[in-house]
Amino acid sequence: MQYPSPPNQQRYYEQVWDLARQVPYGRVVTYGQIAQRISAPAGVDPQEYKAWSPRWVGDAMAACPDDVPWQRVINAQGKISARPGAQRQRRLLEAEGIVFVNDKVDLKRYQWPGPGHVEEPRQATLF
């Protein structure tokens, strides 16, 4: 497949890394989510930005500095994108307390920002 890159790629990547660094321990974000939080670079058609930016975020993550918690960025299906190293990513997330069911995490529960975890339905404590 063939796809465009952002103008000023390096600066775009840095914006991605800055956002990724804000994801707390035990939480995840999606590529598209990070892309949405970065405004389309000047000269990029909004429609085109919407189409390609999630991939750009993926490209940025592939080249991220060591201080970025790269393991917390996953795809919009709640899965780890296939590649060599995917298994290591899963281990790191599990070590943060994240549970995988059928190779997928519950985004409602772990996606950041958000509540952080879904309270179990609890019966009112009766006296």
Next chain:
DNA sequence: CGCTTGACCGGAA
């Protein structure tokens, strides 16, 4: 130089 190859996503079939 000319290939090849990419951490994605949403809508349609």
Next chain:
DNA sequence: ATTCCGGCCAAGC
């Protein structure tokens, strides 16, 4: 639920 499709640049070999 699953597969297919469009989106059309730049780094590395």
